[in-house]
Amino acid sequence: GQNIDQPTEMTATEGAIVQINCTYQTSGFNGLFWYQQHAGEAPTFLSYNVLDGLEEKGRFSSFLSRSKGYSYLLLKELQMKDSASYLCVPWGGSSNTGKLIFGQGTTLQVKP
Amino acid sequence: SAVISQKPSRDICQRGTSLTIQCQVDSQVTMMFWYRQQPGQSLTLIATANQGSEATYESGFVIDKFPISRPNLTFSTLTVSNMSPEDSSIYLCSVSVHTGELFFGEGSRLTVL
Numbered sequence: 001g002q003n004i005d006q007p008t009e010m011t012a013t014e015g016a017i018v019q020i021n022c023t024y025q026t027s028g029f030n031g032l033f034w035y036q037q038h039a040g041e042a043p044t045f046l047s048y049n050v051l052d053g054l055e056e057k058g059r060f061s062s063f064l065s066r067s068k069g070y071s072y073l074l075l076k077e078l079q080m081k082d083s084a085s086y087l088c089v090p091w092g093g094s095s096n097t098g099k100l101i102f103g104q105g106t107t108l109q110v111k112p
Numbered sequence: 113s114a115v116i117s118q119k120p121s122r123d124i125c126q127r128g129t130s131l132t133i134q135c136q137v138d139s140q141v142t143m144m145f146w147y148r149q150q151p152g153q154s155l156t157l158i159a160t161a162n163q164g165s166e167a168t169y170e171s172g173f174v175i176d177k178f179p180i181s182r183p184n185l186t187f188s189t190l191t192v193s194n195m196s197p198e199d200s201s202i203y204l205c206s207v208s209v210h211t212g213e214l215f216f217g218e219g220s221r222l223t224v225l
Contacts, residue, residue, distance in 0.1 A: 031212065042204055042216035043155070087154065091212045098143045100214055102155040 002026040004103035006088050011109045012078055020073045020106045022088030033089040033100065034062050034073045043087060043102075046073070075108075083110045114139055118205050118217030125195055125224050132191045133220045135205030140185035143208040146178070149219075150201045158203075161188040195224045 012018040031050040035043040049064035061074040087105040115138040144161040167180035205217040
């Protein structure tokens with residue numbers, strides 16, 4: 001089984017920094033994905049964390065603590081186009097079923 | 113990476129009819145999945161499309177309602193059978209590379225009247 005806990009909605013101001021937290025419980029863990037989904041579009045890949053620590057990729061960074069079952073996505077210098085849903089998705093690995101099970105995600109609204 | 117072509121992109125169908133959605137990938141991939149996204153909801157996995165064998169369905173989804181074919185490593189179809197308005201949704205084909213990252217098609221927006 002799998003359980004993912006993220007805030008349902010968040011609001012932030014253009015130019016600011018926002019952190020989206022995620023806690024998870026899952027049987028079998030290989031790594032954790034973050035996806036972004038704009039309304040009416042398919043999800044797009046943001047990051048994948050396997051090891052503990054922070055991975056930085058431009059304005060977006062993702063952190064993982066395997067022992068705590070915890071991750072966060074950090075968005076800096078927010079832009080209006082960052083308004084979207086952000087999905088935290090733990091993955092059991094290709095030797096498992098390979099499938100990704102998505103939760104409800106966090107809907108982020110960026111205001112001017 | 114993988115480029116996925118999905119069609120139709122949208123369709124309006126009558127209750128009781130069936131619609132087949134096609135998914136074509138530009139490279140051979142091991143794993144293909146079909147998801148559904150109902151209005152205001154997140155993605156729900158329907159099934160894993162297995163090449164040369166029956167698909168593996170998630171709880172709540174059955175082969176009679178959502179028959180899936182996967183004749184080779186680059187192509188799959190999902191049929192939504194005997195449609196009702198509750199089947200109005202976006203259906204997404206996705207493929208996984210060995211790292212687990214999922215690539216999605218553009219989706220097929222289905223409206224059932």
